[in-house]
Amino acid sequence: MIQHMLDGILVGAILSLGATGLTMVMHMLRFANFSHAELLSIGAYSALVFDAIFKSALPVFATQIGPLSMTLALGLAMILAMGITGASAVLFDRLVFRRVREKGDELSMVFASFGLALIIRNAIGLIFGLHTKLYSQDIVFATVLSRDPLLLVKPDQLATLGIALVIILALHLTLSRTNFGFALRAVAENPNLAQVNGINLQKMIVTVWVLGGGLAALAGVFYGLSNQITPTIGRDLVLPIFAATIVGGIGSIYGALLGGFIVGLAANLALLILPSGYSPSVPFLIILAVLLIRPNGLFGEART
Amino acid sequence: MIGLISYLVFFTTVASILAIAVLGLNLQWGNTGLFNGGVVAFFGAGAYGTLLLGGTPQPDHMGGFGLIYPLALLGGMVAAGLLAWIVGVLTLRMRHDYLAISTFGVAVAFENLMRNAEWLSGGAKGIRGFERPLRAALGDGFLYNLLFLLFVLLLLFATYRFLELLVGSPFGRLLRAIREDETAARSLGKSPDRIRLIAFITGSVIMGLAGGLYGTFYAFVSPQDVLPTLTFQIWAMLIVGGAGNNRGAIMGAFLIWAAWTASGWGLSRFAPVEMQIFAGSIQYVLIGLVIVGMLLWRPQGLFPERLVVSQSGHAKN
Amino acid sequence: MPDPVLNVMNVTGGYVPDLPILHGVSMQAHRGSVTVIIGPNGAGKSTLIKAIAGLVHVAEGSITHAGTEITNIRPDRMANHGIAYVPQTDNIFRSLTVRQNLALALRRHLDPAAGLSDLLAQFPALTSKLEEKAGSLSGGQRQFLAVAMALATTPSLVLMDEPSAGLSPKAAQEVLEQARALTENGVTILLVEQNVNQALRLADHCYILAEGRNQIDGNAADLIGDPTVAEIYLGGKRLRAGA
Numbered sequence: 001m002i003q004h005m006l007d008g009i010l011v012g013a014i015l016s017l018g019a020t021g022l023t024m025v026m027h028m029l030r031f032a033n034f035s036h037a038e039l040l041s042i043g044a045y046s047a048l049v050f051d052a053i054f055k056s057a058l059p060v061f062a063t064q065i066g067p068l069s070m071t072l073a074l075g076l077a078m079i080l081a082m083g084i085t086g087a088s089a090v091l092f093d094r095l096v097f098r099r100v101r102e103k104g105d106e107l108s109m110v111f112a113s114f115g116l117a118l119i120i121r122n123a124i125g126l127i128f129g130l131h132t133k134l135y136s137q138d139i140v141f142a143t144v145l146s147r148d149p150l151l152l153v154k155p156d157q158l159a160t161l162g163i164a165l166v167i168i169l170a171l172h173l174t175l176s177r178t179n180f181g182f183a184l185r186a187v188a189e190n191p192n193l194a195q196v197n198g199i200n201l202q203k204m205i206v207t208v209w210v211l212g213g214g215l216a217a218l219a220g221v222f223y224g225l226s227n228q229i230t231p232t233i234g235r236d237l238v239l240p241i242f243a244a245t246i247v248g249g250i251g252s253i254y255g256a257l258l259g260g261f262i263v264g265l266a267a268n269l270a271l272l273i274l275p276s277g278y279s280p281s282v283p284f285l286i287i288l289a290v291l292l293i294r295p296n297g298l299f300g301e302a303r304t
Numbered sequence: 305m306i307g308l309i310s311y312l313v314f315f316t317t318v319a320s321i322l323a324i325a326v327l328g329l330n331l332q333w334g335n336t337g338l339f340n341g342g343v344v345a346f347f348g349a350g351a352y353g354t355l356l357l358g359g360t361p362q363p364d365h366m367g368g369f370g371l372i373y374p375l376a377l378l379g380g381m382v383a384a385g386l387l388a389w390i391v392g393v394l395t396l397r398m399r400h401d402y403l404a405i406s407t408f409g410v411a412v413a414f415e416n417l418m419r420n421a422e423w424l425s426g427g428a429k430g431i432r433g434f435e436r437p438l439r440a441a442l443g444d445g446f447l448y449n450l451l452f453l454l455f456v457l458l459l460l461f462a463t464y465r466f467l468e469l470l471v472g473s474p475f476g477r478l479l480r481a482i483r484e485d486e487t488a489a490r491s492l493g494k495s496p497d498r499i500r501l502i503a504f505i506t507g508s509v510i511m512g513l514a515g516g517l518y519g520t521f522y523a524f525v526s527p528q529d530v531l532p533t534l535t536f537q538i539w540a541m542l543i544v545g546g547a548g549n550n551r552g553a554i555m556g557a558f559l560i561w562a563a564w565t566a567s568g569w570g571l572s573r574f575a576p577v578e579m580q581i582f583a584g585s586i587q588y589v590l591i592g593l594v595i596v597g598m599l600l601w602r603p604q605g606l607f608p609e610r611l612v613v614s615q616s617g618h619a620k621n
Numbered sequence: 622m623p624d625p626v627l628n629v630m631n632v633t634g635g636y637v638p639d640l641p642i643l644h645g646v647s648m649q650a651h652r653g654s655v656t657v658i659i660g661p662n663g664a665g666k667s668t669l670i671k672a673i674a675g676l677v678h679v680a681e682g683s684i685t686h687a688g689t690e691i692t693n694i695r696p697d698r699m700a701n702h703g704i705a706y707v708p709q710t711d712n713i714f715r716s717l718t719v720r721q722n723l724a725l726a727l728r729r730h731l732d733p734a735a736g737l738s739d740l741l742a743q744f745p746a747l748t749s750k751l752e753e754k755a756g757s758l759s760g761g762q763r764q765f766l767a768v769a770m771a772l773a774t775t776p777s778l779v780l781m782d783e784p785s786a787g788l789s790p791k792a793a794q795e796v797l798e799q800a801r802a803l804t805e806n807g808v809t810i811l812l813v814e815q816n817v818n819q820a821l822r823l824a825d826h827c828y829i830l831a832e833g834r835n836q837i838d839g840n841a842a843d844l845i846g847d848p849t850v851a852e853i854y855l856g857g858k859r860l861r862a863g864a
Contacts, residue, residue: 032405034341034404096600099600105603107339107400108599110341110400110401110404111339111539111543112595114595115591115592115594115596116592117592118591118595119588119589121588122585122586122588122589122592123585123589126582126586130581130582179724179725179728182722182725185714185716185717186714186725193711193713193714194714195697196674196696196697196699196706197697197725197726198700198729198774199697200695201697239412242408246402275420277416277419277420278417281412281417283409284410285413291395291398295397
């Protein structure tokens, strides 16, 4: 039970990071972006590439940090991956979404996002191969937190959770204390009024893509660290991430952060009563439950 | 020669079955503006429903009620309709992205359930023990396949006529009114949520019909038949044919199915052996490019309607 | 008479291309005055004010402010031209607190702290509500907040779309008096109103619009009780076709 909760919180942190960017884009551009989860893959794979480059160029970076399998090289690679992923998100918007948007066909955006997701996911498979990869071949043993009940946790997982919590705190401070944060929330609530108040919408759209891409890259690297890297990361995580945004209420950044943890916990606790084969269905059951009990989510408002 | 003809019969049967599903999607997306991200779930409900109801009893999974074929097929359609009713009631009053996410989710959950619930659906092994109707009289040969093709074509034509009548009726005009301007439709005292629900269920029942025919044709269905790929293919067929246009939808189905089978054949024939495992990935990239490319450069499809209704509701020629 | 601060010349435009709502509308506003636009529903009053703010595309004609061409300006650049716009509804960010709304409006201010205390001095009712979500304010308080946000950029021209709509008569009176008070610092006010009598008593100059065209204009006080005003409202009778 406690082990499931622990695992749930760790997965939840990853989902929170993924859902935050998704909810902002969905609210601002008004479409369900099915390609968002592919940004996690782009982040995970670009970190893999930079990690290999750093390790071979500067062997000193290849040493592990403390008890972690994570190296300094991977830490730097992660930061670069965030930039690359943010830039990719902006590029996809330029190439596809903005052009569909400008045709005035908002409903087609969701089709476009599905098509784009297919292209990205399978192009990654073609470039990097279909088999799984790992950041580190070394086996890091889980630390026993307690023997009765038996609780195991990997140092990497704790580091992941720690970094995710720091990022979430930084996001919270930005949103609640800075003019930039107010502007982000203002655009999410009412883009037209934000524009009247001097906010440049085009710039803000780019900012939201960069931010969403960066957070997705982090989530992707963390997922790769605690599981493995495969081209199907996006396919496997798209539904849990959407579930997190619906739990929190589409458009609510705080809702997405909390929703990620709720979905992570619920999915892991559900394994106590459901055979593990059913775990891909759990996010859908969560979505159904939210739609039945509280359709607009924890923090969402009814919108048209 | 016989080989070629029997292949053509096979190809036309599958393409026609898929065309029925595309017509169902066209009612939802093309006429009503409802995004269905899980076409395969409703298709699958039809296939599983038909085979479970019409099959012979099996020791390892449910079903085998041995219903006469028309009832079994109808039962499959009802199963698809029920699934659509559940998803529709919960999401159609919300903003459109909820429907997109929920239908995508229902497809994931459906495939997952069919794969795991051995007592229900035979799990990964699929459903066995279904006998194709009239097999005793017609045998398994070319004659059977030809007659089955005629049966499918008849149903495709019936579905087409039904939808053309529906779209031309006052109800069809209501659908377009809601798609173009929901507020105006509401102010006329119509309930858009209810009308959208009816359109969504009707479209899904048509997909269920296609699924039932598909299951009948192979006399077998397994989780491999209800993967998301099918949803993407059916979308591509509709987008290529031109959303809102029933004749285009049928042509799109044949065109994309031909392109899909040809590209699969070409890759297996000409791609180097070490590249064979990537054949699927290449096909998916191609279908993604078709969807995105059409939206960017030819959103009205290759076979646009003669009468195009613009966003502002003014008919243009 | 001095040159007008705002000069709208033969403007044609609307939300959708080929479907103009405004048909060659012209109007002027003078520095430090209150100009009101009235007219029956669907006359194009709000559309005109949005066209000035750059929110509606102007297909023909031109708009100048303080001698500068501002036809089809980007709405987010309005403040750079000394213009502020208060929309009729949804004119505050409900999910932000009052303080955060004002901080957002003041973010280009040279001294935001001083700007905030200036605004609170003008709108004392907001002082006790600073930490509350703007969505929880009453209608009148919301309107005050919206006007305060508009004034945060120290504009010389304020466009207001039906500021008294949906308010109690008392709150409406307060909001309109607040608008009048702004002119004492040389601010020019252009407002759209449904409440004809209240608006005419308050304003200096009045334009009446119907069917997207100018109908009549004149000294606001002279138009009070003018039978032709009532005729335009009731019968839609056109005095000068096309203008």
